[in-house]
Amino acid sequence: xxxxxxxxxxxxxxxxxxxxxxxxxxxxxxxxxxxxxxxxxxxxxxxxxxxxxxxxxxxxxxxxxxxxxxxxxxxxxxxxxxxxxxxxxxxxxxxxxxxxxxxxxxxxxxxxxxxxxxxxxxxxxxxxxxxxxxxxxxxxxxxxxxxxxxxxxxxxxxxxxxxxxxxxxxxxxxxxxxxxxxxxxxxxxxxxxxxxxxxxxxxxxxxxxxxxxxxxxxxxxxxxxxxx
Amino acid sequence: xxxxxxxxxxxxxxxxxxxxxxxxxxxxxxxxxxxxxxxxxxxxxxxxxxxxxxxxxxxxxxxxxxxxxxxxxxxxxxxxxxxxxxxxxxxxxxxxxxxxxxxxxxxxxxxxxxxxxxxxxxx
Numbered sequence: 001x002x003x004x005x006x007x008x009x010x011x012x013x014x015x016x017x018x019x020x021x022x023x024x025x026x027x028x029x030x031x032x033x034x035x036x037x038x039x040x041x042x043x044x045x046x047x048x049x050x051x052x053x054x055x056x057x058x059x060x061x062x063x064x065x066x067x068x069x070x071x072x073x074x075x076x077x078x079x080x081x082x083x084x085x086x087x088x089x090x091x092x093x094x095x096x097x098x099x100x101x102x103x104x105x106x107x108x109x110x111x112x113x114x115x116x117x118x119x120x121x122x123x124x125x126x127x128x129x130x131x132x133x134x135x136x137x138x139x140x141x142x143x144x145x146x147x148x149x150x151x152x153x154x155x156x157x158x159x160x161x162x163x164x165x166x167x168x169x170x171x172x173x174x175x176x177x178x179x180x181x182x183x184x185x186x187x188x189x190x191x192x193x194x195x196x197x198x199x200x201x202x203x204x205x206x207x208x209x210x211x212x213x214x215x216x217x218x219x220x221x222x223x224x225x226x227x228x
Numbered sequence: 229x230x231x232x233x234x235x236x237x238x239x240x241x242x243x244x245x246x247x248x249x250x251x252x253x254x255x256x257x258x259x260x261x262x263x264x265x266x267x268x269x270x271x272x273x274x275x276x277x278x279x280x281x282x283x284x285x286x287x288x289x290x291x292x293x294x295x296x297x298x299x300x301x302x303x304x305x306x307x308x309x310x311x312x313x314x315x316x317x318x319x320x321x322x323x324x325x326x327x328x329x330x331x332x333x334x335x336x337x338x339x340x341x342x343x344x345x346x347x348x349x350x351x
Contacts, residue, residue, distance in 0.1 A: 002272045006288025007279055047320035053313030057306045060247060061268045065254040068271040100305050101295040102272070153271075160275060164282045174282060181274045192246045199239045202232075207324035 001071070001114050001156040001182065002096065005104025012163045017109030020086070023117045027087030034080060041211045044204070048076030049088040051200065055193065056092055056115075062185040070193040071115050074123035074148030075200065078141060079217055082120035089116025114155040123148025137218075138198045145197030149190040153182040 008016070035042050055072030062068055076085045090112050096102040103111050123144040130140030157178035166173035205212060212218040229237070255267060279286060296302035 004272065004276045004288070005292050006290040007276060007286075010289065043320040043323050047317050050313040050316035050320065054310050054317060055313075057309035057313065059270060059306075061251045061254050063250045063253040065256075065267055066271045066274060067268040095309065097292075098294065100302065100309070101292040104290065104292065106290045156275075160279065164279050164286070166282055177278055177282070178275060181271055181278060185271050188246050188250045192243045195239050195243045195246075199236060202236065203321060204324075207321060207328050211324075 001111065001152050002093075002103035003107040003110055003156065003160065005097070005101070006106055007104075008107050008110055008159075008163050012159075013106045013109065015109075016107075016113055016159070020109045020112040020117060023083065023086040024090050024112060027083040027085065027090075027116075030081075030083045031087050034084065038211075038214060041215060044079060044208055044211050044215075045084070047204070048079055048084070049091070051075050052085070052088060052092055053095075055196075056096070060189055060192070062188055064185045066181070066185045068153075068182070068185045068189055070189050071119055071149045071152050072145075072193065073115060073120045073152070074127075074145035074193075075141075075197050077120035077124040077148060078127045078144050078201070079204075079212070079215060082117070082124045085120035086112065086116040089120075110159050111156075114152045114159065118155040119148040119152035122151035138202070141198050141201045142194035144194075146190040146194035149193045150183070150186050153186040154179065157182050 031045065034045060052072040052075075055070040057069070059067040059069045071089075073085045073089055076088060090108075093103055093108055093111050093115065097104050097108060126147045127140045127144035130143055131137070157175055160178045161171050161174035164174055165171040166177065169176075205218065209218065213220050296305055
């Protein structure tokens with residue numbers, strides 16, 4: 001999902017910066033607020049950021065014969081709501097743009113939008129939908145992480161298609177072209193990320209239950225027992 | 229094995245299975261027409277190639293300040309990223325884990341340890 005440095009026209013570069021900037025500023029405020037109001041959840045905040053840091057560095061083979069990497073943004077979106085992930089993803093993307101020559105400063109706005117804004121929100125909606133339908137919590141976590149990952153790559157495909165419409169088949173033709181590169185490769189990765197997310201979420205539930213209850217991710221044990 | 233351990237094991241095995249299947253299927257796909265020997269190239273690079281196919285006249289107007297000198301240096305930096313993330317993740321979960329162990333030790337036999345804070349609705 002990293003659009004390479006210099007590979008978005010100037011107008012697109014500026015436009016995506018303009019779109020993403022308010023989300024990132026709002027996200028940064030939320031991170032500070034979260035750390036101030038709930039000092040005990042600071043470690044959890046670090047864990048959410050670290051999860052994205054690890055997952056976005058690992059390139060994995062896919063069925064299409066290409067390699068791609070997961071995003072890991074769904075976990076933080078479930079734990080702290082999506083705005084926080086806009087900020088945390090920006091840190092990850094800046095790190096990769098400057099040190100790894102992966103992504104870029106001119107494409108940062110677009111990459112932040114796909115990985116740090118669109119992905120986390122889509123994941124969060126799936127988490128909310130799942131809990132509204134009364135599905136098992138593990139299913140909700142799986143869907144949140146898998147769709148945060150997959151939707152990031154779908155958004156990247158559209159971003160590239162807007163910038164580079166096919167001379168014959170137009171934007172739609174380019175969408176198909178970029179989706180065939182990104183989206184299909186990403187399906188098995190998204191499923192695997194969902195499974196890993198369930199594993200990590202179960203571990204966090206085990207050790208940090210009071211924090212999750214305070215964040216409203218889990219309902220307190222007593223209420224849950226009554227409802228069951 | 230407890231139910232918890234079984235579920236966790238199944239999840240881990242399923243993850244490994246996904247990548248084994250991906251590797252087996254993807255290994256047969258000839259996706260890189262320019263260099264058929266190279267398998268499992270990055271999708272990000274493929275997208276760059278696709279851009280140049282759509283618009284051969286497009287010139288990237290900006291390049292990196294710093295670029296890893298070789299594939300080895302690059303993979304080392306990626307490993308460093310994973311290591312930093314893994315260390316922080318382990319530290320955070322370890323912190324909570326140690327606290328829970330402490331709680332269990334002090335409240336052994338007593339009522340379930342009450343959480344130390346007032347619940348905040350809608351936090």
